[in-house]
Amino acid sequence: MRQPVLGLSFMTLMFRGPVSVLILTVFLLTGCGPETSNLPESDPDNGGLILPGGFEALTVIDSVGLTRHIAVTETGDIYAKLRYSRDGLGGTVGIRDTDGDGRADSVVRFGDYEDVGGSAVGVTIHNGYLYTSTVRQVLRNRLIPGELIPSSRTEVILTDTDPNVARNWHTTKPAAFDGKGNMYIPFGSPSDAGQDITLYGPTGIPEGKGLDPTPEREMHAGVWKFDANRENQVQTDGVKFATGLRSIVGLAWSPLDDHLYAVVNGIDNFHTMYPKIFSAWQAAVLPSEILARVKEGSDFGWPYAYYDQLQGKNVLAPAYGGDGNMVGRAANFDDPVIGFPGHWAPMEILFYRGDQFPERYKQGAFVAFHGSTDRSPYPQAGYIVCFVPIKDGKADHWEVFADGFARVDTVENTSDAVYRPMGLAEGPDGSLYISESNKGRIWRVMYKGEKKKFGDRELADMVKKTENKTYIKTPIEGQDNLDKGSVLEGGILYNTYCATCHQRDGEGDKNRFPPLAQSERVLGPIEPLVDAILNGLQGEITVRGKTYNGYMPPHENILDDHAVASISTYIRSRWGNKAGPVTPSEVSKIRAATRSDKPL
Template sequence: MISFSYRIRPLYGLSVVLLAFGALSCAPDNNKKEKGILPDPDNAALKLPEGFAALKVTDSIGKARHLAVNRNGDIIVKLERPDEGNGIIILQDEDGDGRADRQTGFGSYGGTGIALHGDYLYASSNTSVFRYPLNDRQLPESTNAPDTIIHGLIDQGQHNSKSIVLDDKGSIYVNIGAYSNACQEKDRTKGSPGMYPCPILDSAGGIWQFRANELKQSYGEGKRYATGLRNVVGLDWNRQDQSLYVMQHGRDNLSDLFPEFFDATASANLPAEVMYKIEEGDNAGWPYVYYDQEQGKYVLAPEYGGDGKKDPEEGKGAGAIPPKVAFPAHMAPNGLLFYTGDMFPEKYKNGAFVAFHGSWNRVPEEQTGYMVAFVPFKNGEPAGEWEVFADGFAGTAPVMAPGDALHRPCGLAQGPDGSLYVSDDVTGAIYRIMYDRQENKS
């Protein structure tokens, strides 16, 4: 039995109802109506490849970050900050039309990370990772008293989201973002030199590995699995080659801090947002270098003597691991998902979807991103150019500032039928993208 504070939101014209819901039965609902799932007439305002369709599961649950979908199709969403006391939201479709008509919540903390693995739900705040046992309906129990898996993680305000992913060998990986742009003595300050060696790397700017089934692990009990990563919000475990993949947010402020080397256009277009395959002990080079996708190489950061062209130096980024994929600058890759479902065409099998939250610092140029991209993979490696998969989240008007975007993609999840779910942290919309094999048969 589980205890929830339960309410129905104004979803699809329903009025707001507040209820004290004492107990939720663990038995399946055999009387659930199956209406069939039809996409929204306008595909939820999204632009999709031919054969795909979309609907909004809901439109207003709060600042939705990462999400997971259990094998019954229930959607579990982590909120950046609690909404009416609930930091985790469960959305259920009771009449079988694909849209949420029941919403429950628990967890009084905000954050980003959430994952279903084995018999547990894992969720993170900005300082801790918690674990909830699942009942036979794949719903969390003991919601008022979760296990604490990890505690005492650094939260310095900047780049503080603790994204998580689990492997198949008993480990959980946590992003500890660098609380800095480029490790300057005075962060984001013109003329301030970079600290060398960068002291932030001792405790942040990387991926830490912990044991998934051990309670109350302190920060110091974790292992620094990889370093030189400014901030990773999107990460996933690629089960085809049993490796960790991450999406790094590149640095900012090149023209603001070093106008002698970079004009506004260069600063808007550099550096790349990159996908890395991460193995234990890897170093991606931050803060000493950044990846210039136009030159196709790492260059030395200006805080450490670079001028936009100089190569890395010994001890300052030389030997940084190469990216697997380089994307345009400042698009903020917040979600990564390797697709293993059977609904989508074969080209998508084992490929990577990336949710781009959208840029904020391309002024005076138009902001960009706000979409979901796809990278084809073969035998565990990228096997072709990346492409825009789902667009239109931001609306049709030009986005000159991030506040102009109607929706901003953040998290990705795969449903039991192979549908792709996308969260939005502006209004809290949840999108479901589907493909109809019968309708698209040749």
């Protein structure tokens, strides 16, 4: 990694060359983190966090950029991995507290690598090395005592040679190590549910069917084991360790039982793709996002099966003939440690090893949830850090540990959440650090109570404070329906059903098919748009002063009310369009009025 190119906060650093490294090293030796015996003063409001009794928090830094994972050294320095490094300033941030007050006052960006895609994650410290992961590579630098920015040579440990890696939504490279010289890396699935993405894209499943067998499982949707110290490896240099894991963003080796654990993101779009099987409510809460204990040879079933936390079992996936209850071949796959609610997006897992927290927190794992994007018309959910007590590789419940990130009770749209938890790291004194991805705020959580007195009362009080939050509780079917089309689902559906003619930029083909951007038929009353989606359109129409005479097929027997509302809402809010959302109930009325003899 290159020398620092930008310093933030109280100083600006512009150092280059060997002398610069010496100057930087001498300067930064003046502060190597707080003493473990003296915890700094917390924020009066705990940085806005809600925590169990005895816990307090302070804001280490308010805004460092679009932060993903973080790592903390044995001297208290923090490394934050940014989502992008495309501005030439470096994609990793070194953060140091030089005066012991717990707050960052030395912040420097570095790293000469480039990220492809927007989910680049991974920064881990192991055996004196800083391992940094992008979507395409795993890099490492030896950490030299006193240096905040590593001056050591950057070693390329692993490169993903898949030519389509930049288009794989689920490929991330978090690293975990077993202490025996092995490094574990997941390779995510390019598709959502095992469909042929070469023909239908990552979300389109013709007639709801997936490929069987799914070729993706050969080189994706699993975890591979590599030599942690060997340079210039590619995927085929590793050993396939486990399979059936769609999208892993958080990976860790557990000191509890000496096993690998992963948090896994599940399949999306159940109601959109299978409206006759799954209601909008079922699609909001299913399938489960899981915490998995990953052993060599494990198979967790993707894409043939998914875990249903409501039923407490693996069930057959709808793309392979499942009806939401059928087990079939799903009985052959491994069960998770525990299943979380659907679409909460678990991003990080941490096994606590310190002595600062009450002893119970050494008997389980912390999990950070980034929060959902795929629950509409029900409230988006997640946006917390939870703790999972684990015994013998199993868990029977999870509990909210840190709340207060979203800053609103009902998250109608993902953008409503002010902060989205992302990374977890443990400091040398046993403090827990939490990062979030919207602004790059980092908190330090400390325990200042009496450890022996911590117990049921504090946990029960936390339940009372959080159990009725709409982004935590299981929504009540019908009652908690926000009755609005989902922009996210609308985008997926638009690209599946509409973009071929109207194009992804909404400008049409300049010939037969009219533009939707700044279209009078889109921005005015909703009836013409909804009627056209439901019942098709044929004959001449004039849009933006030009006449078009194409043919639009009807979709009334393909798309349900929520799907039509979602497409309409998406169209009315894209490409400079600024019209209000469309609700499923409005679509239902238009459907009845225009084609009452042909109900969906």
